[in-house]
Amino acid sequence: MFEGLMTFFASLGFGIIFDLRGTKLLVAALNGMIGGVVYNVLLTNNSSTLSLFVASVVISIISGIMARILKCPTTTFLIAALIPLVPGGQMYYTVLDIINNDITAAVNDGLKTVVDACSIVIGCVFISGLELALNSLQRRYLNKHF
Amino acid sequence: MTYRCYNQVVEKVFGNKLAKILTKVGIILTKSGAEVHRVEDTMERICKAYGASVIDAYVTPTLLIISFSFKDQSELYHNIKRVYYSSYDLFKIDKINSLSREVCSKPIDLDLFDELLDKIDNEKGYSxxxxxxxxxxxxxxxxxxxxxxxxxxxxxxxxxxxxxxxxxxxxxxxxxxxxxxxxxxxxxxxxxxxxxxxxxxxxxxxxxxxxxxxxxxxxxxxxxxxxxxxxxxxxxxxxxxxxxxxxxxxxxxxxxxxxxxxx
Incomplete structure (x- = not known):
């Protein structure tokens, strides 16, 4: 839980690096914090793959809704929040294994990195696809843009 | 006859200017890291707002193509631009997004539009x-x-x-x-x-x-x-x-x- 709350600072930093300002910066950082908390809470009882999937789905839904409310692109909130979940630590351990000439561990960690990255991607794809579908339905039946 | 010629010249100038501005919008968006779908959509919407038809926009992270023509006239306008360097900046995407919303609901003078784009493009981010x-x-x-x-x-x-x-x-x-x-x-x-x-x-x-x-x-x-x-x-x-x-x-x-x- 504490680790999750600390994600706020990581997302805040990334928001500044990608040049977000004011309310949008705060929303992006809070979104990242929610993702971090979801991931860490789920991680106690589940695999990291499932936790990452759920966290990425939650982040994507929140970004989609906030983008509609504040009338700005979805990516504004998505990127800064999604980056903390990227399995950078696993990637580092893979490199460390290769250098220590421990190929079995390297394959193990490398595969875990790929699977974790894929679970984030699938969560994100799922919601982006849903968003597109809802958009086209809205355009078709309400005859209104965005 | 002369009047029609004059009209055509005006249209040609307008079309060329519009094509240049559209690629400018596209370049700022692509460089700042917008999705391709958003760039194409923005360019097409602005184009439509200025009365063009038969619009085709094709965007990749390194190349922009826009082609359009005005109604009942066969003259086609194109512009192709190569995108070189990208520096990610979500603030600019947001700004262009709200500018294009404004322009689509109420088209403004092209020179003014160009000025506003330059202003957004030259805006300094965080130090x-x-x-x-x-x-x-x-x-x-x-x-x-x-x-x-x-x-x-x-x-x-x-x-x-x-x-x-x-x-x-x-x-x-x-x-x-x-x-x-x-x-x-x-x-x-x-x-x-x-x-x-x-x-x-x-x-x-x-x-x-x-x-x-x-x-x-x-x-x-x-x-x-x-x-x-x-x-x-x-x-x-x-x-x-x-x-x-x-x-x-x-x-x-x-x-x-x-x-x-x-x-």
Whole structure:
């Protein structure tokens, strides 16, 4: 839980690096914090793959809704929040294994990195696809843009 | 007859101007890291708002093409632009987005539009020092996220600060992307190992916390969103970009780790 709350600072930093300002910066950082908390809470009882999937789905839904409310692109909130979940630590351990000439561990960690990255991607794809579908339905039946 | 000729000349000037402005919009959006679907959609909407028909916009992360014509006239207007360097800036995307909303609901004079675009494009972001502080903040947060304690996080702060300083400086001189990440990865690993040995903290956590600064998050997110909305060419391009950056970071930190690993 504490680790999750600390994600706020990581997302805040990334928001500044990608040049977000004011309310949008705060929303992006809070979104990242929610993702971090979801991931860490789920991680106690589940695999990291499932936790990452759920966290990425939650982040994507929140970004989609906030983008509609504040009338700005979805990516504004998505990127800064999604980056903390990227399995950078696993990637580092893979490199460390290769250098220590421990190929079995390297394959193990490398595969875990790929699977974790894929679970984030699938969560994100799922919601982006849903968003597109809802958009086209809205355009078709309400005859209104965005 | 003369009147019609005059009209055609006016239309030609207007069309050419519009084509130039549309690619300008596209270039700012693409450089700032917008999804392809958004760039194409924005260009087409603005085009439609100015009364054009038969609009075709094709965008990849490195090339922009726009082609349109006005009603009951056969003259076609095109513009092709190569996009060279990208610096990610979500604020500009947001600004252009609201500008294009305004323009689509009430078309403004093209010269004014051009001026507004220049203003957005030349807008200064956060200063380099602010970015470095943001990098330090990121590293601080990530140290806790990867189950480090307060001492790990405090050591991660200067590493994050210096890493962001190096990447900003390399970005300013438009250093090649691959070597930029390789160099930054090598630098942060060396600095982390030195500082972790001096202050006796877990060096793995310090390295991971600051390596997250280099992760190609925007490229990954855009690769996903492009692929989902059917722009497979740019989806693949951005995925390859992300993989290349990841390889560069791994290579940079790997070299230093194998040289200084025994410390």
């Amino acid at each position: 380099t020092w602010m970015l470095c502080l943001a990098g330090a903040l990121c590293a601080f947060g990530f140290a806790f996220f990867y189950k480090g304690d307060l001492y790990d996080a405090l050591v991660a702060i200067p590493v994050g600060f210096c890493t962001k300083l190096l990447t900003s400086l390399l970005e300013k001189i438009e250093f090649p992307v691959f070597f930029k990440h390789l160099l930054s990865g090598a630098f942060l690993t060396a600095l982390s190992i030195v500082l972790a040995t001096i202050f006796k903290v877990d060096r793995d956590i310090v390295i991971i916390a600051s390596i997250m600064l280099l992760v190609p998050g925007l490229a990954i997110t855009n690769a996903i969103r492009d692929s989902v909305s059917g722009d497979l060419v740019s989806g693949i391009t951005r995925a390859i970009e992300a993989i290349f950056i990841a390889i560069a970071i791994a290579l940079g930190s790997g070299i230093v780790l194998s040289l200084l690993g025994g410390m």
